[in-house]
Amino acid sequence: MSQGLLYCNFRTRTRVPRALVEHLKLDIKLVDPEDQPTEFARDFPLKKVPGMVLPDGSKLTEVIAISYYLIGLSSDHLAKEQLAGSNIEERAQVLRWMSLTNSELLVLFAKILKPLIGQAPYIKPQADTFEAKIEAVTASFEARLSTHTYLATEQVSLADLFAFTVFGKCFENIFGSKWRAAHPAIMRWFNTVKDVTYLRELSKKYELCDEPLPLPQSNKKKESKKESKKETKPPAPVAKAPTATEEPVEQKKPKHPLELLGKATFPLDDWKRKYSNEDTRTGALPWFWENYNPDEYSLWKVDFKYNDELTLTFMSNNLVGGFFNRLSGSVKYMFGSLVVFGENNDNGITGAVMVRGQDFAPAFDVAPDWESYSYTKLDPSKPEDKDFIGNMWAWDKPVTVDGRDREIADGKVLK
Template identity: 50%
Template sequence: MSIGKLYDAPSCRVTPLKALVKHFKLDVDIVQRDAEFGKLFPLKKVPAFVAADGTPIHEFIAISYYLLSQIPNNPLAPKTKEDEAEVLQWVSFGNQEVLGAAWDTFGPLTGRAPYNKKSVDAASEQLDKLIALTYEPHLTKNTYLVGEKVTYADVANVALLSRGFEYLFDDAWKKKYPATTRWWLTVSKNAVFTGFDFPVTSERIQYTPPKKEETKKETKKEAAPKAANAEDAPAPKKAAHPLAALGPAKEPIDNWKRVYSNEDTREKAIPWFWEHYDPEDYSLWKVKYKYDDELTLTFMSTNLIGGFVNRLSASTKFMFGTAVVYGTNNDNGIIGAFMIRGQDHVAAFDVAPDWESYDFTKLDPSKPEDKEFVDNMWAWDKPVVTASGESKEIVDGAVLK
């Protein structure tokens, strides 16, 4: 009999819980968020777990200890009450202090949160300070966080630090904190994490600001001839966009953009779109933000998609799309529809450094539900119906045209 179900999500707080379930073969169903999720967990935050008797359990540490209690002869358990207190201490510290500083650093740098250089720099300094004052001196003298074997303190903290090693901790950082690096690399390869991939960066991710459209035309100036040298050599031509190789479409995308901008969306623009849409020249895609559980205030989510759309400017000639924010503060999501020249979404989207923060699903306009989705994304005049069946009003959005 199942001991409960764990709601899945791309969160480093969920990773160690899934690792426990899979490694120790716990009879737990790992499920996607559904209509019941919203009823049982009104804050709609993960991790979230429902015990066999229907008891909803939220908060990372509470779910961790419930799952640990279900493991017979748990090898991750500490030996003494004092060690148990230390495990709880490290898990709490990693969950609250370290992950908070890490998120405030990598979130804006990866485009998942609004960027403010001063705030990001402060968070980055705080993260390094926390590691310098805790993990590094402790792990210089000790192999693991608690005792002489791997405990849940190590498992949890490796997962909570995983975004740091994925995005922030470059080679220079690893040399500065060798004990922390040694411990993390060792435990991340422990059998409990079999089947889980922890990327490790060699270069710290850098913030890529949105490209600004030039508003002033260059003026031609006559200049005296200069001596031929390397500095006077003409600049190399900019590489052509991959989608340019497809050549012109039968119906230029600019025609649609003009109609969308100047006509009533439901009454005229959408009928025009379907009359002229050619599935051989173009493809339609649903674009869904992967990390809705990390979104907070709606205006911040709006800033997030505004930045994403701006960073797609290099592909503007080959695509059109809208992305919207739906829901309320601390309970919102991001979704959109995009039309792309050709059938390859990667070539259009990978110009934006944060494109991998989104899921892409190709749409089939011959299906009524896909066609209706596109209509609603173009018009913004109907609520978004989530995967769990909830209807949420559109708050704001951005248009790429």
């Protein structure tokens, strides 16, 4: 008999419950709310994920409650004690750190992120308050991890798994390299937890940013105007009323050139979710090739032109990260991965990227350094090109360069 149904998707709060179901081998049906919108809205009117329907038809919400329920279903007693705590003191500490992560760190992250991605207005005093609060919250994590390996107990617990997913999203968007350098204990913990079995596949998907997301351009201009001295402006001329044969000129907001191509039938967001949540070789890639439409999108081999100038592999990977950050204006029209192959003082950058349309330039030229890369169109009807694309997106085979097989040292995904 099934142990229930779990509504989950790619959002941060659903990642740990999904990982628990898969790792503990629970008989739970995983459903994306977008696949069953009517049933989801009926069972969970607030439309918040995760949401779980229990075998008796009752409902369970909230990530902490659902995570504890899933652990309770496991027959692995050692895993239960490790994840949830072996006594009342440990269980209280696990709940404490999960609650702090969920109600403070994640909430503040969302409040900081939304104005940066255009989902809320940017108000500087408010943004400064949120940034000060999140720094105070993370100071608690830094203090604990300066003297302990893990958050709640002496081994990896549910608190570590959940906090890892939230910090991962922060590192992708708002906590750049300077912030991470100033918080060495958190980074030591993060790099330790990412190798835990529960999160090994998930941890590959996080792409740490070099710089935080920039302010929206319009707000940068507003802040600049506030800081400059106000000038007296002459009275504005009275606008001439249009004649009977004239029409007012409508000022339209400039669009990204790729938006003029119209809506594609290939579901790019669905593909990005597949890639993030399923095994690349056995799940994501077969789905991609079944749904890919070469009339709407094109595939490109992207190579860094100056590999002979690269030194340490982590610096090469940071170079890729910066490039991807500067492509943010085009990210809804593209997907791909660039990898760093080789070793320190002998490495290079290559990869495969899909873009809307048949020309690479409109997607890439939003980044000032786009001309530092060369672009070669790939033909997936050719086995060698199709294999290259799969290898660049799966990261499980060496890169062949000048007849040599070079191991992949690192890489980043643009999604």
